[in-house]
Amino acid sequence: MSDLHLKKILELDSMKQQPTRFGYADALLDLGAKDKRVVVLDADLSKSTLTNRFAEKYPKRFFDIGIAEQNMLGMAGGLSLTGKIPFVTTYGVFLAGRAWDQIRTSICYADLNVKLAGAHGGLSVGPDGATHQALEEISIMRVLPNMKVIVPCDTHQARLATLEAAKISGPVYIRLGREPIPVITTNRTPFRFGEAQVMQQEKDVTIVACGLMVYLSLLAAQKLAKDGISCQVINLHTIKPIDRKAIIASAKKTGAVVTAEEHQLAGGMGSAVAEVLAQECPVTVEMVGVKDTFGESGQPWELMKKYHLMDGDIIKAAKKAVQRKK
Amino acid sequence: MTYKAGSGHPGGSLSSADIMAVLYFGVMKHDPKNPKWEKRDRFFLSKGHACPVLYAALAEAGYFPKKHLATFRHLNSILQGHPHRLKTSGVEMSSGSLGQGLSIAAGMALGLKMDGNRLKVFCLMGDGELQEGQIWEAAMAAGHFKLNNLVGIVDYNNLQIDGSVEKVMGLAPLADKWRAFRWNVIEIDGHDVLQIKKAFIKAGQSKTKPTVIIARTVKGKGVSFMENQAGWHGRAPNKEEYMKAIAELNRRTV
Numbered sequence: 001m002s003d004l005h006l007k008k009i010l011e012l013d014s015m016k017q018q019p020t021r022f023g024y025a026d027a028l029l030d031l032g033a034k035d036k037r038v039v040v041l042d043a044d045l046s047k048s049t050l051t052n053r054f055a056e057k058y059p060k061r062f063f064d065i066g067i068a069e070q071n072m073l074g075m076a077g078g079l080s081l082t083g084k085i086p087f088v089t090t091y092g093v094f095l096a097g098r099a100w101d102q103i104r105t106s107i108c109y110a111d112l113n114v115k116l117a118g119a120h121g122g123l124s125v126g127p128d129g130a131t132h133q134a135l136e137e138i139s140i141m142r143v144l145p146n147m148k149v150i151v152p153c154d155t156h157q158a159r160l161a162t163l164e165a166a167k168i169s170g171p172v173y174i175r176l177g178r179e180p181i182p183v184i185t186t187n188r189t190p191f192r193f194g195e196a197q198v199m200q201q202e203k204d205v206t207i208v209a210c211g212l213m214v215y216l217s218l219l220a221a222q223k224l225a226k227d228g229i230s231c232q233v234i235n236l237h238t239i240k241p242i243d244r245k246a247i248i249a250s251a252k253k254t255g256a257v258v259t260a261e262e263h264q265l266a267g268g269m270g271s272a273v274a275e276v277l278a279q280e281c282p283v284t285v286e287m288v289g290v291k292d293t294f295g296e297s298g299q300p301w302e303l304m305k306k307y308h309l310m311d312g313d314i315i316k317a318a319k320k321a322v323q324r325k326k
Numbered sequence: 327m328t329y330k331a332g333s334g335h336p337g338g339s340l341s342s343a344d345i346m347a348v349l350y351f352g353v354m355k356h357d358p359k360n361p362k363w364e365k366r367d368r369f370f371l372s373k374g375h376a377c378p379v380l381y382a383a384l385a386e387a388g389y390f391p392k393k394h395l396a397t398f399r400h401l402n403s404i405l406q407g408h409p410h411r412l413k414t415s416g417v418e419m420s421s422g423s424l425g426q427g428l429s430i431a432a433g434m435a436l437g438l439k440m441d442g443n444r445l446k447v448f449c450l451m452g453d454g455e456l457q458e459g460q461i462w463e464a465a466m467a468a469g470h471f472k473l474n475n476l477v478g479i480v481d482y483n484n485l486q487i488d489g490s491v492e493k494v495m496g497l498a499p500l501a502d503k504w505r506a507f508r509w510n511v512i513e514i515d516g517h518d519v520l521q522i523k524k525a526f527i528k529a530g531q532s533k534t535k536p537t538v539i540i541a542r543t544v545k546g547k548g549v550s551f552m553e554n555q556a557g558w559h560g561r562a563p564n565k566e567e568y569m570k571a572i573a574e575l576n577r578r579t580v
Contacts, residue, residue, distance in 0.1 A: 060440070066470075071429045071463035078433020081368075081418070082441065101423050102460070106430060110411050110420040
């Protein structure tokens with residue numbers, strides 16, 4: 001925990017908060033200065049995804065493709081064939097969903113060096129409602145050969161993950177969020193692509209989480225400790241390639257695993273973890289996530305409560321997992 | 327190729343054959359000995375199912391030995407049922423899911439222009455494929471970004487799997503559509519080699535707009551029993567049909 005921002009995880013209201021798209025926008029500015037090959041494409045959402053910051057600084061390397069996601073993916077592919085490193089940015093639903101076949105055939109099958117940033121991931125998108133809350137991208141991106149999938153836990157990690165994505169060859173998908181979320185790492189917290197970040201090393205139960213759920217898991221772990229249940233918290237920021245070693249080592253130690261994600265349970269991060277465990281270390285698993293339903297309009301934290309994605313829900317799952325392993 | 331494979335798409339390959347011959351042996355700058363040569367013009371086959379004609383052109387040009395043509399669509403072949411850039415020398419891009427090639431070509435044209443390159447980007451599309459919305463997204467973007475280094479070719483054979491294009495989902499007035507998307511339009515007979523060559527020269531002179539060559543073609547061209555037959559879109563000839571077709575094609579080339 002020494003490299004984390006706070007020694008103690010606080011209740012939400014007391015935490016410094018920022019959306020992960022801020023970290024992404026900062027990283028694009030860094031990349032723009034460092035590497036002339038970096039170009040950014042957006043589909044008329046640059047003010048929301050914050051790629052407008054890159055556009056102001058590097059107007060000749062920014063392309064607004066208009067509201068045409070399928071073409072945006074193809075053009076990014078073409079640009080990559082000239083040696084550019086395109087960062088394609090729009091809301092996750094329209095990026096991963098609407099342009100899925102373009103991502104499959106033109107980007108992944110051809111293994112082109114295109115980076116995808118899907119903003120507005122998760123229920124915490126809020127009032128825009130179900131059409132804009134991406135809850136399926138982790139599943140439909142990780143199933144594609146050659147694709148890598150990253151879900152940063154806060155704005156610092158989003159920045160580092162974006163810088164890292166530029167160095168990785170081939171397609172990478174980064175999930176970003178709209179809502180300000182607690183900042184739990186620092187600029188100096190290392191981000192190692194493909195290597196899960198073990199944030200607490202305890203023994204009773206493992207909590208594997210990504211994105212906003214990492215903060216809520218740490219909060220839950222703190223509360224569980226008071227009830228005498230000690231947790232190992234793993235930030236699985238890289239969902240593909242998945243860190244099998246870290247997951248198995250932790251599961252062997254605790255014998256019970258809780259997964260927590262702001263995403264459909266089917267095919268998401270929890271499923272990816274369960275796939276590893278089922279094959280290599282079958283232990284008790286409880287999953288926290290969206291249960292085969294769409295979201296709706298509401299304030300972000302109201303939705304998180306209604307759809308059972310809060311620290312309290314993780315606590316319940318952890319207690320059940322501990323109970324079940326006995 | 328399709329005979330040996332027992333499957334494939336002869337009709338749309340034959341309709342593009344004259345265009346491909348002119349492109350690869352009379353228009354494009356490329357070097358089969360150096361397939362990744364930076365100064366090469368780029369060709370994208372958006373109608374990926376017509377890859378037999380692309381493979382034939384690449385083999386003829388010397389990108390790979392002709393003996394591979396007999397392995398088309400076979401297990402472990404370098405010649406996949408639809409083009410794959412990671413398997414075949416000279417294939418710039420993987421394709422097969424229709425409607426995606428023009429976007430790739432537009433991105434490529436944009437990237438080349440950014441770097442001050444004067445190279446040309448060619449993209450061959452099918453007519454049925456123009457029913458895909460993505461084609462028109464790409465057409466709009468290419469016009470918007472003034473990609474005068476981009477040349478689209480429509481193989482307008484007027485047949486798709488379910489029947490005539492006009493009957494299935496009409497495209498007319500096709501030239502007007504492209505003009506409305508801010509493209510130069512050149513209409514030609516896609517089997518007249520001189521007209522094809524002239525069209526490419528004219529396309530190369532465009533200052534501010536992308537150019538589309540709408541080539542009127544005959545599906546199955548050169549094989550009497552395949553010509554204008556939708557049934558020959560995705561069906562391979564049997565031995566007897568193959569012998570007859572080759573004999574007819576040989577007479578035509580002499």
